[in-house]
Amino acid sequence: MNTVRVLLSLAANLNWPLHQFDVKNAFLHGELTEEVYMSLPPGYASNTHGDVVCRLKKSLYGLKQSPRAWFGRFTQSMRRFGYKQSNSDHTLFLKHQKGKVTVLIIYVDDMVITGDDLVEIGSLQKKLASEFEMKNLGDLKYFLGIEVARGKDGIFLCQRKYVLDLLAETGMLDCSPIDTPIEQNHKLAEYPDQLPTDKPRYQRLVGRLIYLSHTRPDVAYAVSVVSQFMHNPSERHMEAVVRILRYLKSAPGKGLMFSKYQHLDVSGYTDADWAGSITDRKSTSGYFTFVGGNLVTWRSKKQKVVARSSAEAEYRGMAHGVCELLWLRNLLRDLGVKPKSAMQLFCDNKAAIDISHNPIQHDRTKHVEVDRHFIKEKLDAKLISFPFVPAEEQLADILTKAVSSKLFHDSLGKLGLRDVYAPT
Incomplete structure (x- = not known):
């Protein structure tokens, strides 16, 4: 996701287009380089004596080798198309020619293509379609559960639907909102006399909040604190998680704006x-x-x-x-x-x-x-x-401790967090 955000910033500043593609049945394209056997599928009758197994020639869904086999096959195809794999991020493929660049980044079977070489972008789409069964999703709108909206002011990234679904699942759509995600001067820790809470539910909620942090740096510190008690959560820790949810209720549509700064x-x-x-x-x-x-x-x-x-x-x-x-x-x-x-x-x-x-x-x-x-x-x-x-202008202060509401919201404005869904 860090690389995706860098590409979005470049696209906003350089007016690059953003196209999204999806590969149908991606794992079935993977070529196996080792011998893998599987038992016969249910309902398959064998008249031969003894135990009979199938030897796989290609990967299947559910096979541990499938992701690596698929990515290996995809990497070979991209290299054959003349693309180079980035050393900074192996899921990033680049092609430089005539002073222009074409960029592709892939996550499992979802890929985003951008760059300033429009001819090469069109050529790459045709080459990929000839190699794999592709689905053209058009301009980038929705990627890994993250909503992407592009307008004249820039590119906006948020997880509003994800937040609303999370609030609905936890029964907190009607809760009273709060203006900070964590209490100032909190004393969250492990205590010998603490009351235990529902551990699986706590871990599930914190896991979903960790994914939400991809577009919400405002909850990064609070989530890092509550994630330290995953192995032994207490009622107080669960209250801290509920407070984060109450904060999200105050602005579920808040997200990152990538503007053009030249x-x-x-x-x-x-x-x-x-x-x-x-x-x-x-x-x-x-x-x-x-x-x-x-x-x-x-x-x-x-x-x-x-x-x-x-x-x-x-x-x-x-x-x-x-x-x-x-x-x-x-x-x-x-x-x-x-x-x-x-x-x-x-x-x-x-x-x-x-x-x-x-x-x-x-x-x-x-x-x-x-x-x-x-x-x-x-x-x-x-x-x-x-x-x-000066300390009062240090934006990273909100990542190290719980600060006052005024300081917290002043920092968010400077970081580029916006709520485009808020009434004007």
Whole structure:
């Protein structure tokens, strides 16, 4: 999905068309390279003596090898058509010719085609139709349960139907809405005297909320918190999940807007909340990254080790943000987009910025030595820069902790989240 959002940002800024195709019975196209046998289908009478089995020549639905066999067959066909597989995302296929590019991205049997070479796009459609049984779905409207709407203002991405179905299934269509997805200064943790809740239902709800996070960065932090208790949920944890659902009820049609900003610069925001977890005192870090002024990737995750200072927590968060920016740079390079300047990663901790620029290795930075060398190398190569941003303008703050309603909604506006279904 990260790659899909990058392509949508490019399509919005460069006016690329977006076409969608579906392969009928995709797994039946897969060629098996190993011997696989199956028992006879029910109702098939065999007159021969002994046990009889069938040897498969092609993959079937339900076979573990089917997805790999189908993708291998599809990859061979795309290479034969002259397309190159991207190293940044193996489901992305590219073809450059005469200064133009054609792009195809596939998820199982759903594919999206875009680019600025209209002749090659038409040729690719014919080649795919000759190789597989295809269904042309026209302009991109609905992809993996995500609604895509294109207009003069840009491309809008949302999961309104998914949210309404989720609320209907949980019986919360008539619940009273709330303005933030998680309570400020919450104390969610595992306690010895906690009351257990319905574990399968909790896991099912959190799993559906994780998928919803593909277009709703506003619930990313809340979902990352509740997903930490999947193995042993309590009534309080279930109440936190219900609060997220009540927040979704307030604006089920909210989603991401990809606008035309006339540039393709890459930038990001990174932040960390030091020792935020009351269970193990690990910090939570998060980042937002932008391509062409549009939000494309984000993450909210508890760090793996305990940070001994706020600067260390911020520094580890910066390293994660740098990794994401470098991945975006490599992806854009494959797409033929060359960066014109260093990528900016905005940070609100001056100590962490100073450590990254300091050429001297101190004893107090030994425990982050690998991250320090990694970041310093990218700084020396002038691939990234770390501008300081005041804490009140740090967009990634909402990925590391529960903030006030005013700060929360101010950040959402800057991130490009809109509710096109809201009454004007």
